[in-house]
Amino acid sequence: MKILIFTLALFAIISCTDKKSEDQSRLCTELYSDDLQWSPIQPKGAVVKKSLWPHSVHFPLRITVKFLNGTEFQKNKVREYAKLWTQASASGVEYKFHEKNKINFRFIPYDVTTSGNVADIRILFREGGSSSYIGIDCKSIPQDKPTMFFGWINENESEESIKQVVLHEFGHALGFIHEHQHPGANIPWNKEKVYEYYKNTQSPPWSKEMVDNNIFYRYSVNTTNYSNYDPKSIMHYSIPSFLTLDGYSTPWNSDLSPVDKSFIKQIYPYHPCFVNETCCYDKNGKPILCH
Template sequence: MTSNPSQLQDALLEISRITARFTHSDEHPDGAQSGDGAVDVNAGCRIMPLPDRLWEKAAKAAMRINPVNAPLQELRFGDTPVLEPMRLTLFVSKYWGPQPKQLSVSFMESTPSDLRSRIVSHLNAWTNTAGAGISFAETAGTGDVRISRGSGGYYSYLGTDIKFIPSNRQTMNLQGFTMSTPESEYKRVIRHEAGHTLGFPHEHMRKALVDRIDPAKAYTYFLRTQGWDQEMVDQQVLAPLGGNSIIGTEPDQDSIMCYQLPGEITFDGQPIRGGLDINATDSAFAALIYPKVLRSTMDNGQANAASSRIDWDPSEDVNV
């Protein structure tokens, strides 16, 4: 990697601009919960991108908060490699860093205390189940994470990007969640969205999983279910991440960060199962990115080892 800070920063910002255009895909084709607990097929889920004008600030902030968020060494500055847009999603990361951290949580609408507690408990599954050294706690004030249950489907901004959202706007949307929503949906949806808030992108874009998808069948399916044209399907489904990424694990179709894709679009007729809860691979990765206790005794070598967009008036922009 270049030692020139200016060159590094310029490359990071260009990658960030490209990445943000392609990291907001609908991730639950089966739809979101409506207010009465029934499935609403018109509600989708996505990683919400920041407005274009904030990409540069967000990239700088991500590097400042956690230097590991800089592009990986496999990106050779000065060369002109061909990098598919979706492959860039892990070159600019939005992780919070290895220091133990607690993110405060508030709710945009009046929400019963039992429902608030239930939602926060599922956000904390990454701490309680995966052993990650980052947690969520409700606050009576304005939270780092601000949850709405209004229209808009399921979404979260990615990791450190939530710092740029005006305090009167949500950073996570859980359309229609109530106490009558099935526990299985709490695990599948809220834990997935919490993963995005922790900076975890989508598992289903790993090349080994993308290679199972028949493009012709995918075009037909997503046109019918999402209204996507071929270009959108290419960008959101068929352009794989590179094999070498910060994930450092084998592709896992049972990851909570992978969503279900039906057998009707795969070559072998077998579905990509998608994760219903945090699994062992998720837990191991979360504990690596967010260790509960920093291993200060390690030597230096070991230690260093949407289719839609929301905007607001620039006067509301948050200075980070």
């Protein structure tokens, strides 16, 4: 599997639209700043290289998270399922001086009375869509503004739906973008039906240009390295069979796929200490003898 490389100027946010009807999907659209116009020749990839979190192979990656609002039920569900990315990042090797997981989300309290408690990811629960900035793009957002939104985490939602949206949005926060526009996807879309579907199910209705940008255009193979297309990825959204020419479809994925789990290890590699190597450090970053 090759690391996906993507060069993109400025910042992007992935937004998911909440649809309640059985025939209406919860969708994600890619939004960019006003001075960046999307085009089919603009390089894209399943992982935004410039938005990946800076990291060293020798140290864990710690990302701070705080909630700007929400019930204990909502907060607990986010903590519970975000942890699955943490577990997927584990190398499988126990290190004497280091945490076993490469990626660690540290949830910190929100205090409206101080300017402290600075967090990388700020979560807001609200009615409507779910969304997240991609990777470190969240660092460009003022501290009093959210960088991740959840629109359908509540006691009335199924556990599968909650798990799916938390994993998906935290995937974006780690640098992932959508899988259905993978250069190797080659989905046999029935374009006229797709145009009509998104015109009728989205509010406001999607134009043909929006459908082209968010559904049909695939990542550039000339400017992007990429892994195998993975219809089971948590970053892949459902495709109903009536939107394709040959009945091809994909379900809602609510778990990290084997490719998701192996790919996160490749993107954020972690091996701080091996016997007979000089790469060992204590918790303060001081070189130590490996044993």
